Amino acid sequence: MYQSPPIEHFIRYFTNKITLSDEEAAQIVRVCIVKKLRKRQLLLQEGDVWRYNAFVSNGFLRTYSIDNKGNEHILNFAPENYWSGDRESLMTGKPSRFNIEAIEDTDVVLVTKENFDQLCRDIPHFNDLINQILHKSFVVSQDRIHAGISLSAEEKYQKFLDQYPQIANRVPQHMIASYIGITPETLTRIRRNNAGK
Structure with missing residues (x-):
């Protein structure tokens, strides 16, 4: 039915959550751009402006920054059926502070901000679903900040x-160590202790 x-x-991701008419599905398909990334290829490079909503249909992305000492800090992971991107750069037009890289060979569906906003205006239940996803994302971020400042390395x-x-x-x-904010050495020690229990 669709090209790729x-x-x-x-489209299946949406139809599993909301009912779309054939016309609405076709409208979504018309604005999709498929980007194939090889392992370690960047979807976004720090300093570039991010202009898309990105959906991972296959593969795995990570969003990270590099501090002035050369250390990586992973902001999030995005496997299949996850969304990725830099919301701040998308909304403000400012250059991104982040890199988005494929951890595996990855297929991403991109929709420009303009086209995505148009879909939200034209398809109310699409807009409702996107708002639910954004709210859930905010709660996850809030929970992660709380864990970062209140839990021990083992608990994280x-x-x-x-x-x-x-x-x-x-x-x-x-990468797990970077994501939860501990050193690889600390994670190795935790895993060794867990294996010995």
């Missing part, structure tokens, strides 16, 4: 494993 598996996957790691078991097996340990 990534776009079919994208356990919380990550509990919340994201499907991610823990797909990314290198040093």
Whole structure:
């Protein structure tokens, strides 16, 4: 029915959550851009302006920054059926502080801000779903900040494993350490202690 598996996957993501007429589905398909990334290829580079809403239909992305000492800080992971991007750069037009990189070969569906805003205006239940996703994202961010300032290293790691078991097996340990805000050495010690229990 649609031109590419990534776009079919994208439409299926929506039709599993809301009812779309054929016309509404076609309107969404018309504004989709498929981007294929190789492992370690950047979707966004720090200093560029981000202009899209990005949906991962296959593969895995990470969003990260690099501090002035050369250390990486991972803001988030985005496996299949997750959204990615830099919301601040998208909304303000300012250059991004982040890089978005493929951890695996990845297919991303991109929709420009203008086209996405038009879809939200034209398809009310699409707009309602996007608002639900944004609210959920805000709650997840709030929870992560709370965990970052209140939990021990061991508790942060356990919380990550509990919340994201499907991610823990797909990314290198040093990236998990960066995401939860501990050193790789600390994570190695925690894992060794857990294995000895």
